[in-house]
Amino acid sequence: MRSSSASTAVTESRAESRAIGPFSGLIICVTGLSKEARMQVMKATEKLGGTYSPQLHPHCTHLVHALKHGSKNGLSIVTLGWIVDSVKNKG
Numbered sequence: 001m002r003s004s005s006a007s008t009a010v011t012e013s014r015a016e017s018r019a020i021g022p023f024s025g026l027i028i029c030v031t032g033l034s035k036e037a038r039m040q041v042m043k044a045t046e047k048l049g050g051t052y053s054p055q056l057h058p059h060c061t062h063l064v065h066a067l068k069h070g071s072k073n074g075l076s077i078v079t080l081g082w083i084v085d086s087v088k089n090k091g
Helices: 004-020 035-047 080-088
Strands: 027-030 051-053 062-064 076-078
Touching (some): 027 035, 035 051, 062 080
Parallel strands (some): 027 051, 027 062, 062 076
């Protein structure tokens, strides 16, 4: 059985890892992707320190695969390839 302090240490370690990743401070939203693609984006986003959102909202900083929304209010529209390249180039 895990101790409370060990669990807290793991949680803090994950938070620190996210805080220093290349996606730190980014909120990556997705629209128009398959369930499988959404899961891949979510895993990659969290692995690289970002926050994932399954839908577009005013706090999103990057939008994956939703050309119909266009670029507005400082929102960067990126492709699934951008996520893949970011994972490959993280180190």
